Amino acid sequence: METLQNRDTLVQVHNLSVRYRTRLGEVSAVDGLSLDIRRGEILGLVGESGCGKSTLGKALLRMIAPPGEICDGEIIFEGENILAYNQEQIRDFRGRKSAMIFQDPMTSLNPVQRVDEHIIEAIQVHETGTTKTAARERARSFITRLGIQAERLSDYPHQLSGGMRQRIMISLGLILNASLVVADEATTSLDVIVEANLLDELRNIRQAFGVTLLLITHNIAVVAQLADRVAVMYAGRLMEIGSVFEIFDHPLHPYSQGLLNSVPSIKLDERDELYRMPGEPPNLTRPPQGCRFHPRCPMVMPVCRQAQPDLISINSEHRVHCWLYQESDMDPQAGRLKGTLV
Numbered sequence: 588m589e590t591l592q593n594r595d596t597l598v599q600v601h602n603l604s605v606r607y608r609t610r611l612g613e614v615s616a617v618d619g620l621s622l623d624i625r626r627g628e629i630l631g632l633v634g635e636s637g638c639g640k641s642t643l644g645k646a647l648l649r650m651i652a653p654p655g656e657i658c659d660g661e662i663i664f665e666g667e668n669i670l671a672y673n674q675e676q677i678r679d680f681r682g683r684k685s686a687m688i689f690q691d692p693m694t695s696l697n698p699v700q701r702v703d704e705h706i707i708e709a710i711q712v713h714e715t716g717t718t719k720t721a722a723r724e725r726a727r728s729f730i731t732r733l734g735i736q737a738e739r740l741s742d743y744p745h746q747l748s749g750g751m752r753q754r755i756m757i758s759l760g761l762i763l764n765a766s767l768v769v770a771d772e773a774t775t776s777l778d779v780i781v782e783a784n785l786l787d788e789l790r791n792i793r794q795a796f797g798v799t800l801l802l803i804t805h806n807i808a809v810v811a812q813l814a815d816r817v818a819v820m821y822a823g824r825l826m827e828i829g830s831v832f833e834i835f836d837h838p839l840h841p842y843s844q845g846l847l848n849s850v851p852s853i854k855l856d857e858r859d860e861l862y863r864m865p866g867e868p869p870n871l872t873r874p875p876q877g878c879r880f881h882p883r884c885p886m887v888m889p890v891c892r893q894a895q896p897d898l899i900s901i902n903s904e905h906r907v908h909c910w911l912y913q914e915s916d917m918d919p920q921a922g923r924l925k926g927t928l929v
C-alpha cells in the first residue's frame with residue numbers, strides 16, 4: 588500500500604472521479620481530478636455552488652455515502668492509498684489524521700449533549716485508554732487556547748454564540764492532532780466580525796499546530812486573506828491551481844478570470860457594471876463534451892468542444908486545464924501562451 592510521495596506533500600489526488608446515482612441519471616460530480624495538498628499549507632478550493640468542491644472534500648475523508656461513490660482514482664495520504672482502507676482504518680483516519688469542519692455547527696453538534704461530552708467522547712473513541720478526567724482536562728486546556736473560557740464546557744450548544752460553536756467544532760477536529768482539516772464553508776454562516784476573528788484563528792491554528800487546511804468556500808475574499816494556494820473547480824473538474832498571487836494577479840483560465848471579475852471591488856466606479864458570467868453551470872447528468880466550460884467561455888475554439896484539455900504547467904506553481912495554453916493537432920489556432928504538459 589506504500590506509495591512514493593514527496594515529503595512536502597500530504598495528500599496526492601490522482602484522477603479522482605465521484606458520481607451519484609439519482610433517478611434522473613448518473614451525476615458526474617468529480618471527474619478525473621488530480622491535485623496535491625502540501626504539508627502545512629492552506630489550500631483554498633473555490634468555484635460556484637454545485638461544482639463538486641464539497642464532494643471532493645468529503646471524498647478526501649472517505650465520507651461519500653450512497654447514492655454517491657468514488658468510482659475511480661487514488662487518494663494518497665502520507666504515502667497510503669486511503670481508498671484501500673477497511674472500515675476500521677477509515678474510522679482511525681477520520682479521527683486521528685483528518686477532520687472536517689462543516690458550515691453549520693448546530694447540525695454537527697448534538698443539541699442535548701454538553702460541549703465537554705462531545706469532546707470527551709471524541710477523545711475516548713479514538714484513544715481507548717484515556718480516562719474521562721484526563722480527556723476533560725485536555726478539553727479544558729484546548730478550548731482555552733482557542734479563546735473560550737473553560738467553564739463554557741458545561742454549556743449546551745444552543746448556549747454558545749455561532750463563533751464559539753465553530754471553535755468547538757475546530758477543537759473537535761484538532762484535539763486528536765489531525766494533520767488535515769477540511770473546512771467546508773466554515774465561516775459562511777457567521778457575521779462579518781465573527782468571521783474575521785475566526786479567519787485570524789484559523790491562521791494562528793495553522794501556525795501553532797502545523798495543520799494542513801483545505802478551505803472550501805465560494806467566498807473569494809476569504810481565500811485571498813488566508814490561503815497560500817488556490818484551486819479553481821468547475822463542473823467537477825479542476826480548472827486551474829496556483830499560488831494565491833498567481834491566481835489573483837494573473838488568472839489564466841477564462842473561468843477563473845470570470846470568477847474574479849464578478850467580485851465587487853472598491854475600485855469600481857458606481858456607474859461600472861459588475862461582470863456577470865454568461866450562462867449557467869451545466870447539468871452534470873449530461874455534462875458538455877470536451878471542456879466542460881465551453882458553452883459559457885468567451886474564448887471558446889472548435890477544439891474545446893471536441894476534447895478535454897490536458898493539465899498544462901505554466902511554471903512550478905501554476906497549472907491550468909485550457910486549450911489556450913496547449914499545442915493541439917486538432918486545431919492549429921488553439922495554441923497561444925504555451926505551457927508544458929504535466
Ligand code: SF4
Binds near residue numbers: 842909911
Ligand atoms: Fe475556454 Fe476552450 Fe479554455 Fe475551455 S479549453 S476554458 S472552452 S478556451
